[in-house]
């Protein structure tokens with residue numbers, strides 16, 4: 228589907244619809260009168276098949292306690308198998324009301340108070356909050372920024388695991404915000420270190436459908452034919468891909484039966500939610516019939532990214548745009564153009580944008596901004612032009 232056709236068919240006004248991105252800016256930015264390029268959701272309607280399935284289910288009228296039908300597992304497993312070669316089994320699957328909620332539960336299941344947990348920064352900020360809010364010790368290994376290409380620092384990872392007695396690693400794959408789609412070789416190296424050092428892994432794969440570069444996505448539980456999967460809990464959802472975040476349905480994939488048992492006990496003790504009827508109806512329909520829509524979405528992300536990259540290169544080449552392999556989040560290095568103390572003023576008060584500032588992802592993110600490209604080309608054009616103009620002034 229052409230980009231213009233996708234936009235025409237699916238773009239939708241979200242302002243004044245109680246959206247966090249548009250109507251919730253005031254809380255974080257002091258004004259709702261900015262162009263929002265923050266929050267990782269999109270300005271697009273879900274696939275028609277999702278809306279149709281939801282309508283049908285809503286019209287039934289009764290929304291009592293519900294099971295997860297076999298058809299759900301079939302659609303989800305087929306999607307994973309055919310697109311990524313990931314093999315799943317029903318007994319491995321648990322449902323959550325969101326990936327972050329499940330990370331928090333798993334931190335409690337897999338570690339004790341004061342245990343050390345590692346993240347690779349800059350990284351999605353709730354990883355750090357969950358670790359610290361649960362009174363665990365945050366251990367950071369910074370990714371190496373190799374001229375805009377981020378790589379894991381395996382030596383640093385192993386050293387810190389040993390010296391800090393790390394028990395758990397939370398990995399983001401594909402990586403928000405640096406946009407890497409880790410190769411199988413990189414992941415294998417990481418998981419081998421974790422296996423040797425007896426470190427468990429949570430693999431947050433919520434962005435796994437949003438692949439826009441050449442690297443193929445490989446799930447942590449499929450690396451080396453599943454060799455590491457007993458050491459790993461994988462988390463994913465249809466929510467990021469298909470813009471379903473508020474329907475609160477996500478997967479916790481636990482191949483290791485002992486970990487599963489401990490997880491189930493914890494969920495029982497806290498009476499944690501196990502997904503949502505409406506969220507499951509939407510996700511099943513998306514997995515079954517959402518592939519063409521997703522192709523349209525990926526085309527749009529590539530288009531928006533190429534525009535952003537070429538405009539900065541042409542007008543302010545000192546602004547460095549990190550190559551986008553996956554996610555719809557552009558990671559933009561402003562350090563050569565603006566000092567850290569002036570960046571917020573420039574973006575918010577001169578360019579009039581709401582963005583995610585790099586430092587929320589860790590100190591390695593200082594001087595960067597993260598821009599959400601899952602919006603119309605018109606909004607990307609406005610945002611980029613506003614930044615270029617503010618910089619030139």
Ligand SMILES: Cc1ncc(COP(=O)(O)O)c(C=O)c1O
Nearest residue numbers: 267325326327328351403431433
């Ligand atoms: C890496 C990552 N994990 C989790 C989430 C949020 O997932 P949920 O809304 O299911 O908690 C996001 C949202 O941006 C994300 O980028």
